[in-house]
Amino acid sequence: MSYPYNPDLYGPEHEIFRETFRRFIAEEMEPHVDEWTENHLIPREFWRRAGEAGMLGVDIPEDYGGPGGDFLHRLVIAEELGYSRAGASIAPAFIGDGTAEILRRNGTEEQKRHWLPLMVKGQARFAFALTEPDSGSDPGSMRSTAVRDGDDYVINAAKTYISNFVHADAVMLAVKTDPEAGSRGISVIIVETDRPGFRRGRSLRKMGSNAADTGEIFFDEVRVPVTNRMGDEGGGFKIMMSGINMDRITWPLIAHAAATRAYHETVDFVKNRKAFGQAIWDFQNTQFKLAEIKTELAVGRAFLDEVIRDFIATGKLDPLKCAMAKMWLPEMEGRVIDQCVQLHGGAGYMDEYTVSRLYTAARLHRIFAGTAEIMRVIVARSI
Ligand SMILES: Cc1cc2nc3c(=O)[nH]c(=O)nc-3n(C[C@H](O)[C@H](O)[C@H](O)COP(=O)(O)OP(=O)(O)OC[C@H]3O[C@@H](n4cnc5c(N)ncnc54)[C@H](O)[C@@H]3O)c2cc1C
Structure with missing residues (x-):
């Protein structure tokens, strides 16, 4: 199973990065995430390894010690992290790496020269x-x-x-x-x-x-x-807002990827689990629910693709569309993952099942980086 991203949006450098980041998740996150979840903390050493592997500050230019990628590298991270089991526990910490980009846009030359190389290497948090x-x-x-x-x-x-x-x-x-x-x-x-x-x-x-x-x-x-x-x-409000559109596309992408993971997990589960002498999949209710989920995912992805295509064409994120994405996609994620938990039965409530972690992680996505209500305020202003 992997996230069905849209290859038309990305270049060969992003494809290579995606492969590297997937490997990084598999080798450096998944084996440790349960221990970190128990401890409520990712050890400092992880951030050094992430920095050495080039996974932090991906869009920071080489002049400031960064790998010199672009915003699309960030979106690759959102998709792959969102789709992973580890991401459900780690994402708010990992996406906090956006502070490097906020500093790059708003810091003085001296601040950038001092902090950015350290942040990119995971030596300063x-x-x-x-x-x-x-x-x-x-x-x-x-x-x-x-x-x-x-x-x-x-x-x-x-x-x-x-x-x-x-x-x-x-x-x-x-x-x-x-x-x-x-x-x-x-x-x-x-x-x-x-x-x-x-x-x-x-x-x-x-x-x-x-x-x-x-x-x-x-x-x-x-x-x-x-x-x-x-x-x-x-000028602080402007600085806070300078990173906010970035967050308002990153979190909807994470929401979409997490909902997709829950859907894939559920299709697999219902085809294997049996009740009343048949697979759970064979109940028409299951098929209808999964048909709805598949449709919601396709609709959500089409809108995300539009926002990303606009960005590729203009170099800017449209604040209204970002607010719409941040309003709608985490709510879609909530609906989808709730159904996926239901189709798992008791297993869906157990921490060892990925849908359970995705469920509690999803609840956050409607709250931070601007609540769903604040997104409605922004969208309503445009009417
Ligand atoms: C896991 C986690 C990590 C976080 N990390 C950070 C961090 O690193 N740094 C940081 O600064 N913050 C962080 N936050 C805080 C987060 O950004 C805030 O919780 C969020 O902005 C909402 O603010 P609040 O909790 O004060 O809710 P409130 O603003 O008190 O809102 C309560 C309710 O009222 C609604 N509401 C508020 N205003 C309106 C309105 N005008 N119209 C209609 N409804 C409205 C809200 O939508 C919400 O439903 C984090 C939160 C969580 C849960």
Whole structure:
């Protein structure tokens, strides 16, 4: 079984990369993912191996130590990770690698020269911290602040649900530099985690995707030089948005690939499992459900292909179509995987069956990188 990607979208360099990444998943992720899921953490050593194998910062140019790939390499990662069993547990941590691309687009030359080669090699890990205990979908209401003091900022912040917080050497931190200015008062500052006043809080237990660590971080009077700011003061919202379309095509692709994996697993299962003297497949209900699933997958993929083709033609992601994809595909994924669990019977509820992991992972996809409701707000604005 493998993900039925659309070869027309990709060049020979992406094909080669896909083969390498598939092998990397099989050799470096699948054998370890159960242990990492138990530990709620991927060991630091994995990220070094991923960096050495050229699997991190795939679109970072060679000038900055990267492999010099392009955005389509990222999409290959999304498809293959989404389709894998390991991906269901690991994806939020692995896709967090998008911080390298955010830095490439928005960092100063000095920040890029310092951090990017380390990030690409897996020698420096970053977290991106926006969400707070009282502010998620509405970043304008955040309370964390950075107050200018000479050539420094003094930061007081509390962030939660932060992916990759355990190994983070630095945090791309969204804070208010002008608390009166709503979302126009937000800046993004790189804060090294060895600065006095930085503290890690609880590692949060989740319903799924448990190899990826998620937790709380606190900044108590943390002093950083003003040169650690990315972009303009007050330009943080723009920086956050610069990575958001990337996320809003990556997660729909992961959703599609995960739903496809669940479908393949289920076809296999129902043809082998028997009840009342016949294969589960022989019940017309099973055939109808799988016919619906096959159709939903085809419809979803056609829209993803359109968004990707637009990108290949124009070099830009259409924000409206990305919002539509981020709204619809994770919901489609939810419907599909729910049916796949049902067709597995009790086995579908058991962690050892891949559909069970895909089910809990899928629930996340409607929530983060912009909730399904926020996507509706964006789409509605265009009407
Ligand atoms: C596993 C995991 C990893 C994460 N990793 C990170 C990370 O690395 N960095 C980071 O900064 N954050 C991270 N997050 C946080 C995530 O981005 C937020 O949970 C998400 O943006 C939603 O914010 P919230 O939880 O505060 O929900 P809220 O904003 O409080 O929303 C609650 C409900 O209200 C709805 N709602 C809100 N506003 C509207 C509206 N205008 N109209 C209609 N409905 C609305 C929402 O859609 C949702 O259903 C992560 C979350 C999870 C679960």
